[in-house]
Amino acid sequence: MKTRTKFVIGGAVILAVIVALSVQELQKMTVFFYTPAEVLASPAEFEEKTIRIGALVEQGSVDWNAQAIQLSFNITEDGENSINVIYAGVKPDLFREGQGVVVEGKMNGPRFEARQLLVKHSEEYTIETDHKKSKEEYYKSIMSQ
Amino acid sequence: MDKMKKIIIYLEWGSILGLTFCVIWIFLILPIESSQGFPQKIMYLHVPTFIATYLAFFVVFAFSIAYLWKRDLMFDQIAKVSAEVGLIFCALLLVTGAIWGRPTWGTYWVWDARLTTTLLLFLIFMGYFLLRMSVSDRDKEARLASVLGIIGCLDIPIIHKSVEWWRTLHQPSTLFKVESGKASPSIPQELLNPLLASIIVILVFYLYLLILRFQSEKRKEELNQLITETQF
Structure with a gap:
């Protein structure tokens, strides 16, 4: 098989997957x-x-x-x-x-x-006002698990 | 040529030092985010990566149009190398997203609109390079690739708006949040500053990869030219 034919087949397969995925998912993802x-x-x-x-x-x-x-x-x-x-x-x-x-x-x-x-999870991020304490507590909670 | 070399070295050291600086800032100095805890830190790679992806494919879009208009092969070279770098960033985007998704959502992957359209972008540009490889005529390759490049980049606005148009698992944008006509990112300043810093660093890194790759691409074409000339 010529290299070019291989690429054309490969491209066609990828394109087919793209189209199939889009059609299927566009219906579901709404x-x-x-x-x-x-x-x-x-x-x-x-x-x-x-x-x-x-x-x-x-x-x-x-x-x-x-x-x-x-x-x-x-x-x-x-x-x-x-x-x-x-x-x-x-x-x-x-x-x-x-x-x-x-x-x-x-x-x-x-x-x-x-x-x-x-x-x-939400797109809102917050931090505790007492950073040092919250950081220490966080690491402690991980270690104790 | 020497000037170009200098710029490359500056960009190289800029990204190395910048990345080191950001890693120290993010992991040693920054407070822990209250709702997610430690996994939130991958945001500092995930968000810059998506901005670099957007930029890389916007460059593809702009230079594909420029090529079709002026028919200058240099424009096509820029579009090609930007697509290469963009594809790497897109892969990184999918991987960091999966790593972030596991501890927060509870899954690496879901077929929601944001993730699916991002994967689509990745697949389109995989096809873009297959197309380039399959055409032997240089001008024809540039023409076809430009058209596919332009069409492929139309996925970018869809990706960006997907979280607003459809119900998704992925949360809406934090950075580009707009409230009553004003930009108001929903993240405290203390967490936002390193994010902006990492975005700048990743963009410097993108520029570095782009220029480096463009130089090698130019030399490759020069070499090809010489080979064809000596054959006759």
Whole structure:
């Protein structure tokens, strides 16, 4: 095979992958995640389907069962439409109440069984006023783990 | 020629000293960010890398248009070497993003709009070099590559706006945040200063790689010219 033919074939394969990815992803990525309100509004549509839901972790709803390694919490965006999420796995480092999360999984009745739990971190960055102390405490917390 | 050599040496030492200075500043002096902790520090590589990527492909865009307009092969050479450097920065951008994503998001990769369009840019410019390699006629290569270069760079504004147009896992821009018509980066000054410093250093590094690569590219073409001349 001539070198040139090889390059043409290689280029065609890459181009095909690009087009396939774009078409497939452009459809999906407009809805990378649904909101709880959208899911609750039409439960029949989302039943038995693997979906992602993005919202905030509701204050005071987190229940961590260390024995069973099971995490249960409610997610909501507006405080009214809330969904209970069950996740069998450890808590991510940045997981806390009020934090934005994206969960992937299926609805099972009124509950959402998450297969994956992603933390959506904010674009806002802050520092403690007492730098030296916070730095020392941070390193100490890492060492003790 | 000697003047060029001098500029290259200045840029080289500028990037070496600048990088050392930034590393010391970021790892030894800077306070820890409160919500993310230590992983936030990769921001000082990730953000400058995306700015260098944008700039590199903007240079490709501008010089591709310039080539199509003036048909001067030097413009095509600049576009080509900038695309090479840009591709390296784009790869670095994807890798640093993945490293940052693991401890914060909990995953190396998701198919959200920001990440997918960035990968698309990388793939387009992989194709760009395949295209260049597959055409033997120099003028035809420059013409085709310019067209693909221009089209490929149209992905940049899409990448930049993706976090606003679609729901993504990736957070919106911190640095280019605009509130009521005014630029207001949502990061304290103390964390912002080293970020600006690293952006300048990485841009110096980009310029260094660009000029260095341009020099070698020019010599390669001169050599090719000599070879074709001596064959006849």
